[in-house]
Amino acid sequence: MAKSQDIVKLERTAKTKNAVFKTLMYIFLAFWGLVVLFPFYWMLLSSIKSYASYMGERLPKFYASDPTFDNYINAFTQVPLAKYFLNTLIFTVITTLLMMLVIVFAAYAFARLDFKGKSFLFVGFLALMMIPNELVIITNFVTITNMNLRNTFLGLILPSVTSVFYIYLLKENFEQVPDELYYAAKVDGTSDLKYLFKVMIPICRPTIITVIILKVIECWNSYVWPRLITDDANYFLVSNGIQEIRENGFGRDNIPAMMAAVVAVSLPLIILFLVFRNKIMEGVSREGTKG
């Protein structure tokens, strides 16, 4: 069947309109992409410019005429960046491991076990989720100071080994494991503890991995608490290390070396993100849908 001339025309204008609309959308999206990526490009670019050429550019150049890796060598030799990395690694690994241990048991108790006071306690836990860190950090600072735990890993780690939100997240996931598995295990005489480690955790591995990754990101970027609790550079984490480098590291003018340190600090998490992209974005959006 032949369409009338008018309809063909109408369809064509609709198509062009749509194409113009799509193009505008892509331009807009590309612009925001540029805004997001530009700082990353600029730090990478500045980090491979030599000090002399950086200082010589009255007008900043968008390319490096003599790319050099000296800044990276300086970043790891002139300031204790490697030490900051090591500290952050120790802090991140221990905090995450301890937290997983604590919250897996708690989530299991809420999801699977039945005991007096459970629902009352769970409401209490949910209420704790609303308490802002800024209110409790004051007393925690005084407590840790009085326990003589300033400038120790213990002092850094202790306040962040529990997270009500992650307990909640895991509990929700544990509850999705069918009850039948539990009864079957009970019939076989499996203890609660064994059931948790042999059945629950393997089944819920995706969520557990998500929680681990989110906690690692949080640890790697934590700044406020480490800043309060450490003033000895031997215990600085990367965030404080960067701040220290900025204030009195290479001298305020050596921007290329500073940018090399910034790249080194940013890179591990960017790689982690690119590898676990879906898990991270899913986990973070769970935070949004819980409310």
Place this chain on the structure above:
Amino acid sequence: MTKSGVKREGIMGTLSGWLYLAPALAFLIFFMVYPLIDVFIYSFEEGYNSASQTYFGIGGYNYSYVLRDPYFLQAVKNTFILVIFTVPVSTILSLLISLALNSIEKFKKLFQTIYFLPYVTNTLAVGLVFMILFQKTPYTDGLINLLIKAMGMSPVDFIEGPYWAKMFVLCVYVIWIVMPFKILILTSALASVNPVYYKAAKIDGASKTRIFFKITLPMISPMIFYLVITGFIGAFKAYSDAVAIFGVDLNAAGMNTMVGYVYDMLYCDGGGYPSYASAAAIILFAIVLTITVINLIVSKKTAPKG
């Protein structure tokens, strides 16, 4: 049979349940519940000395001291300006970006990945990049000033210059940091709108704007309200963004935030005053709570179902 668990009779069940919870409970009581009570006590103890742990008396002096401290008032002003600018701008911008993302198919994943990057970067580290982009030094005007000059205006030092310029950089950086979360939440909210509604609207010949205001916006309004509320709370607690750009001594830069004031009172040069810090923190959260409640009332009133 309950969904949540199996009935286990007697004391043994209760005991093992509490045993599993014991570590979490211990940490939460010691590092959250006790400090929460303690912060109120601190805030009323006058002349508290952290070295000897003694105080003169009980009263509201800490509050009146904080409320008269010019540094605190400056911090309150900075924080409010930051909140008023960043929350609407970032919410509207992220809504536009999410809508644009929703209307394309090709490269959608790529854009989403790029947009999420600021979320996983170290605030302190990337702040330094913003600093050098906006900074004006004796040897170079910096990149942003180059653009400003290209537009025929005179360069400004955004890092150590006039107040509005410093506030501008801080707002830009805060928006840059908070966008990933908002884009993520809004794109998944948009994707979850039932396509049947759109089809029905198309059959009725509704225009794009009409579809947006009559279908899309009402459907995602709960998520927008959620983002506005958490955005307010987050912006009121801004701190490390400011440190990243202006350095540790925010009072000297005139760019301190309320949370920054709390930490400075606790520690740093002017530190050692947990009582003042507590009073300031409680004032901050009284403000945040009030605004959150107002937000909730407004969102209840405008929501489709009461």
